[in-house]
Amino acid sequence: MAIFLRSLRRSSPSAAVRQLLRRPYTGEEVTQAREFTTCEGSRPSLIHKRSLDILHDPWFNKGTAFSMTERDRLDLRGLLPPNVVSSQQQIDRFMVDLKRFEVNARDGMSDTIALAKWRVLNRLHDRNEVMYYKILINNIEEYAPIVYTPTVGLVCQKYSGLYRRPRGMYFSAADRGEMMSMVYNWPADQVDMIVVTDGSRILGLGDLGVQGIGIAIGKLDLYVSAAGINPQRVLPVMIDVGTNNDNLLKDPLYLGLEQHRLEGEEYLSVIDEFMEAVFTRWPNVIVQFEDFQTKWAFPLLQRYRNTYRMFNDDVQGTAGVAIAGLLGAVRAQGRPMLDFPKQKIVVAGAGSAGIGVVDAASKTMARMLGNTESAFQSARSQFWIVDASGLITENRANIDPAVVPFSRKQKDVGHLGLSEGSSLVEVVKKVKPDVLLGLSAVGGLFSKEVLEALRDSTTCSRPAIFAMSNPTKNAECTPEEAFSIVGENVIFASGSPFHDVNLGDGKIGHSNQGNNMYLFPGIGLGTLLSGARVISDGMLQAAAECLAAYMKDEEVHEGVIYPPISRIRDITKEVAAAVVREAVKEDLAEGYRDMDPRELERLNEEEIIEYVQNNMWSPEYPTLVYKQD
Numbered sequence: 357m358a359i360f361l362r363s364l365r366r367s368s369p370s371a372a373v374r375q376l377l378r379r380p381y382t383g384e385e386v387t388q389a390r391e392f393t394t395c396e397g398s399r400p401s402l403i404h405k406r407s408l409d410i411l412h413d414p415w416f417n418k419g420t421a422f423s424m425t426e427r428d429r430l431d432l433r434g435l436l437p438p439n440v441v442s443s444q445q446q447i448d449r450f451m452v453d454l455k456r457f458e459v460n461a462r463d464g465m466s467d468t469i470a471l472a473k474w475r476v477l478n479r480l481h482d483r484n485e486v487m488y489y490k491i492l493i494n495n496i497e498e499y500a501p502i503v504y505t506p507t508v509g510l511v512c513q514k515y516s517g518l519y520r521r522p523r524g525m526y527f528s529a530a531d532r533g534e535m536m537s538m539v540y541n542w543p544a545d546q547v548d549m550i551v552v553t554d555g556s557r558i559l560g561l562g563d564l565g566v567q568g569i570g571i572a573i574g575k576l577d578l579y580v581s582a583a584g585i586n587p588q589r590v591l592p593v594m595i596d597v598g599t600n601n602d603n604l605l606k607d608p609l610y611l612g613l614e615q616h617r618l619e620g621e622e623y624l625s626v627i628d629e630f631m632e633a634v635f636t637r638w639p640n641v642i643v644q645f646e647d648f649q650t651k652w653a654f655p656l657l658q659r660y661r662n663t664y665r666m667f668n669d670d671v672q673g674t675a676g677v678a679i680a681g682l683l684g685a686v687r688a689q690g691r692p693m694l695d696f697p698k699q700k701i702v703v704a705g706a707g708s709a710g711i712g713v714v715d716a717a718s719k720t721m722a723r724m725l726g727n728t729e730s731a732f733q734s735a736r737s738q739f740w741i742v743d744a745s746g747l748i749t750e751n752r753a754n755i756d757p758a759v760v761p762f763s764r765k766q767k768d769v770g771h772l773g774l775s776e777g778s779s780l781v782e783v784v785k786k787v788k789p790d791v792l793l794g795l796s797a798v799g800g801l802f803s804k805e806v807l808e809a810l811r812d813s814t815t816c817s818r819p820a821i822f823a824m825s826n827p828t829k830n831a832e833c834t835p836e837e838a839f840s841i842v843g844e845n846v847i848f849a850s851g852s853p854f855h856d857v858n859l860g861d862g863k864i865g866h867s868n869q870g871n872n873m874y875l876f877p878g879i880g881l882g883t884l885l886s887g888a889r890v891i892s893d894g895m896l897q898a899a900a901e902c903l904a905a906y907m908k909d910e911e912v913h914e915g916v917i918y919p920p921i922s923r924i925r926d927i928t929k930e931v932a933a934a935v936v937r938e939a940v941k942e943d944l945a946e947g948y949r950d951m952d953p954r955e956l957e958r959l960n961e962e963e964i965i966e967y968v969q970n971n972m973w974s975p976e977y978p979t980l981v982y983k984q985d
């Protein structure tokens with residue numbers, strides 16, 4: 357201790373840093389400041405701690421400045437972002453962030469309050485998890501938009517500046533060959549849920565590199581608050597294989613690997629090594645893939661889904677939520693759900709989310725039509741997909757293999773006056789759709805012209821608009837635009853939350869939040885409690901059907917097709933129970949803890965719900981008792 361205190365007294369800020377602290381901060385200084393010498397040589401401090409205990413100890417913590425050898429020596433590898441920075445760079449980052457915050461506060465930027473709330477909540481998360489989750493659960497409507505979309509998007513964009521304490525694990529391209537041992541640096545012997553991202557497509561914000569860890573943290577906040585997964589058993593993970601975002605590569609604050617993304621076999625070998633490592637240490641863990649760019653989302657899902665307990669939230673979670681909403685829209689039209697295969701659906705966006713939705717929704721239609729080859733054909737013909745290059749037909753050059761089954765035949769669109777590359781507005785005019793669904797990440801794509809085309813062409817009594825892209829500024833349109841242009845009868849859902857619209861005369865235009873948050877927590881919890889070895893299509897379908905059936909007829913007729921977020925814990929419990937039931941039915945359930953598969957099989961519907969409920973963690977302080985090692 358004495359040695360440590362002596363070294364602390366000696367390490368007062370250098371003159372250069374003192375000068376820097378007194379002056380207003382400019383971007384240029386960041387690079388200049390990197391060259392200042394700050395560290396005096398000092399004798400080593402003896403410590404009796406390892407791993408996270410060091411990072412949580414303000415006397416010893418150096419954060420991102422721990423060198424690679426120290427990280428290895430002190431079991432810190434993987435617990436910090438991969439970029440090792442100097443103590444001066446740490447100060448630079450802090451100062452830039454502080455000054456930015458001051459400027460934003462002075463100029464009153466609208467995002468500032470949301471970011472300030474995030475900081476306050478994040479600090480509480482660092483100090484006291486029970487209190488944090490209690491506040492989150494009790495005020496989920498107010499704080500989900502802070503810890504989740506839209507604010508989490510902003511947080512990811514600014515993460516290198518906002519970064520204070522580490523949360524989760526980082527596996528980087530530089531850790532190849534080390535992951536199997538690094539995984540033991542995580543202090544928990546039991547991990548139930550991992551959310552992993554490679555940061556390549558965070559919400560609709562593109563490649564945010566290592567900063568994408570924020571989305572894994574936000575998703576896991578919902579796992580804890582909605583699904584009651586114990587916060588001590590969740591692990592956010594960032595796989596840093598580089599970034600192709602040149603602004604980040606140029607940013608002196610950037611905390612990730614300063615290289616372009618690995619590609620091909622090199623990329624796959626990193627993800628393979630990560631999967632092997634986590635399933636070796638925690639064989640029962642469930643891994644949710646989040647916000648991987650489309651070119652990897654589908655191949656990775658196919659690569660792992662029959663071997664590991666994993667799913668892709670953007671492909672499979674989004675699909676289920678969209679199916680539930682589409683079925684809700686049919687009900688809102690006053691038609692039976694079995695009329696779903698008659699809906700004409702124009703989808704803007706052919707990425708992981710858009711194609712995930714079309715694939716699953718067309719399978720649901722085909723099932724309703726009898727699951728024959730012609731049923732599949734007929735189901736696929738209900739969808740028109742438009743991407744950045746317009747309508748996708750068989751004549752599309754270099755088409756993604758995942759999109760091929762949904763490309764339209766020229767002979768089927770020619771008679772409508774459409775062809776390869778037709779614009780969204782032309783497609784809407786000619787197809788006269790019942791539903792317009794956006795997963796394009798392009799804010800305002802459903803322009804006045806597109807919405808007027810929908811209004812003027814559709815024959816549907818209650819057309820539906822799903823502006824599902826995130827965060828808020830990427831929504832294809834706002835509810836105000838939808839209700840004012842298309843009409844008061846429209847069904848509206850968006851990925852990020854919007855307020856309901858006052859239509860006058862006491863009428864309300866309901867703004868639903870169509871977000872995979874209504875399914876992924878229940879899919880994870882149901883998989884955990886059933887002990888299913890893999891996550892089958894049937895389990896995902898059961899989750900979607902449960903969500904679709906959750907809303908009452910009166911609600912649906914009013915245009916409310918998804919539950920309010922205040923009911924997320926209840927819907928998650930129901931979804932989890934549906935997933936457990938399906939896993940048992942498909943003979944995939946291997947049980948969980950004391951609940952063996954035979955006993956699980958004997959439970960009736962209510963008992964399964966009770967079983968789920970009893971296994972959901974609630975934020976209450978436990979009694980603590982000291983036990984010597």
Ligand SMILES: NC(=O)C1=CN([C@@H]2O[C@H](COP(=O)(O)OP(=O)(O)OC[C@H]3O[C@@H](n4cnc5c(N)ncnc54)[C@H](O)[C@@H]3O)[C@@H](O)[C@H]2O)C=CC1
Binds near residue numbers: 824850851873
């Ligand atoms: N509400 C929800 O639960 C979810 C929403 N999303 C959102 O979906 C969006 C897309 O995600 P991914 O499919 O993974 O991204 P992606 O980047 O792979 O796909 C975007 C697609 O939109 C197309 N596009 C771009 N400009 C267009 C235009 N002008 N007209 C029509 N299409 C256009 C692109 O060609 C591409 O096919 C993101 O904003 C994401 O936040 C994703 C998952 C869940």
Ligand SMILES: CC(=O)C(=O)O
Binds near residue numbers: 559560669670
């Ligand atoms: C909600 C979500 O998963 C996304 O926008 O990517």
Ligand SMILES: [Mg+2]
Binds near residue numbers: 559646669670
């Ligand atoms: Mg996502």
